[in-house]
Amino acid sequence: MNRAFNFNPGPCGLPDTVMQKAQSEFLTYRDEQTSVMEISHRGASFMDVYERAEAALRRLMNISDEYAVLFLAGGATGCAASVPMNLIADEKQNAAYIVSGHWSRRAADEAAKFCQMEVVADTVDSNYTILPTNFSVAENATYLHYAANETIHGVEFFNPPSSSVPLVADMSSNILSQPININDYGVVYAGAQKNLGPTGITVIIVRKSLIKPRRQTPLVWDYSLQIKSESMANTPPTFPIYMMGLVLEWIEEQGGAVEMEKRRREKSELLYQCIDDEGFYNNPVAVDCRSQMNVPFFLADDSLTAEFLAGAEENHLIGLKGHAVLGGCRASLYNAMPLEGVRLLVEYMRDFAKRRG
Numbered sequence: 001m002n003r004a005f006n007f008n009p010g011p012c013g014l015p016d017t018v019m020q021k022a023q024s025e026f027l028t029y030r031d032e033q034t035s036v037m038e039i040s041h042r043g044a045s046f047m048d049v050y051e052r053a054e055a056a057l058r059r060l061m062n063i064s065d066e067y068a069v070l071f072l073a074g075g076a077t078g079c080a081a082s083v084p085m086n087l088i089a090d091e092k093q094n095a096a097y098i099v100s101g102h103w104s105r106r107a108a109d110e111a112a113k114f115c116q117m118e119v120v121a122d123t124v125d126s127n128y129t130i131l132p133t134n135f136s137v138a139e140n141a142t143y144l145h146y147a148a149n150e151t152i153h154g155v156e157f158f159n160p161p162s163s164s165v166p167l168v169a170d171m172s173s174n175i176l177s178q179p180i181n182i183n184d185y186g187v188v189y190a191g192a193q194k195n196l197g198p199t200g201i202t203v204i205i206v207r208k209s210l211i212k213p214r215r216q217t218p219l220v221w222d223y224s225l226q227i228k229s230e231s232m233a234n235t236p237p238t239f240p241i242y243m244m245g246l247v248l249e250w251i252e253e254q255g256g257a258v259e260m261e262k263r264r265r266e267k268s269e270l271l272y273q274c275i276d277d278e279g280f281y282n283n284p285v286a287v288d289c290r291s292q293m294n295v296p297f298f299l300a301d302d303s304l305t306a307e308f309l310a311g312a313e314e315n316h317l318i319g320l321k322g323h324a325v326l327g328g329c330r331a332s333l334y335n336a337m338p339l340e341g342v343r344l345l346v347e348y349m350r351d352f353a354k355r356r357g
């Protein structure tokens with residue numbers, strides 16, 4: 001088998017055992033005489049797939065009945081728009097946004113179309129290399145939105161910001177990488193393609209009592225309607241839901257969020273250690289908020305970046321090119337990345353620095 005260590009930011013690598021399981025039942029799923037992607041989303045077989053995926057997520061994140069779990073299409077981008085459409089009945093009401101990088105900026109801009117959006121903190125002056133500390137949220141704000149991990153800038157909140165209004169967290173790139181207390185949140189949402197499965201599906205966990213849809217909310221994005229129809233007000237992304245279910249079962253087998261947190265700490269420490277030691281590489285983020293999921297780094301001499309990336313690929317280390325917004329390199333260390341992959345990356349980085357430094 002010639003599968004590389006995949007550092008792509010999303011869609012990202014999935015565990016080999018998950019891919020093999022999917023392959024083994026690809027043409028005929030269990031008692032069906034056809035593939036899971038070729039059967040009705042309303043039939044008993046698929047309902048079982050759906051319910052097992054939801055049950056696994058509820059167990060892994062300790063989600064109570066006060067919360068609904070939705071599996072919808074539209075990505076985290078769609079969800080950023082759906083939050084104000086479902087939590088704010090009157091567009092004259094406020095919502096507060098922390099801007100700590102590219103994705104929370106986008107979510108704030110999207111919300112501004114649907115409500116009175118107020119940015120309460122913005123770290124753009126630091127090029128998003130720090131997290132905001134002092135900010136205040138208006139008492140009448142409906143919720144406070146933040147991105148728990150900025151996938152491009154590599155800044156992560158290790159604890160939720162303190163807030164007197166309900167918190168809405170974009171956890172696309174760090175969901176289930178550490179235990180959280182779901183009761184601290186009003187809404188948690190995540191595009192699956194970073195840490196939970198393939199692209200095509202968004203997980204939304206929402207405290208039901210907060211939902212106040214407005215008349216104009218499109219049917220596919222109406223949380224109340226989708227809850228009533230178990231995410232099936234229209235055809236849901238069935239194959240991605242099936243794949244995500246396999247990933248969730250894999251996370252459980254590995255030891256759940258506690259184990260994922262241990263692994264991500266080990267992996268990220270190894271990589272930051274190398275970046276800091278060598279002098280040849282640089283990560284500009286303040287040490288206390290360096291992401292354990294996405295590590296952007298830059299070569300002191302940027303003209304060597306292309307050679308660095310090409311050499312990495314020859315060593316079966318793929319997906320290390322940085323996002324166009326920042327350039328340079330980025331290693332994404334999602335749950336499916338084994339420690340072995342990071343060890344090999346660090347070995348390659350040290351060797352490259354020795355040869356070209």
Ligand SMILES: *Cc1c(COP(=O)(O)O)cnc(C)c1O
Nearest residue numbers: 075076077078103151172173191
């Ligand atoms: C990737 C990403 C998004 C956008 O997700 P899509 O599924 O492509 O819409 C939003 N927020 C964060 C934190 C991300 O990493």
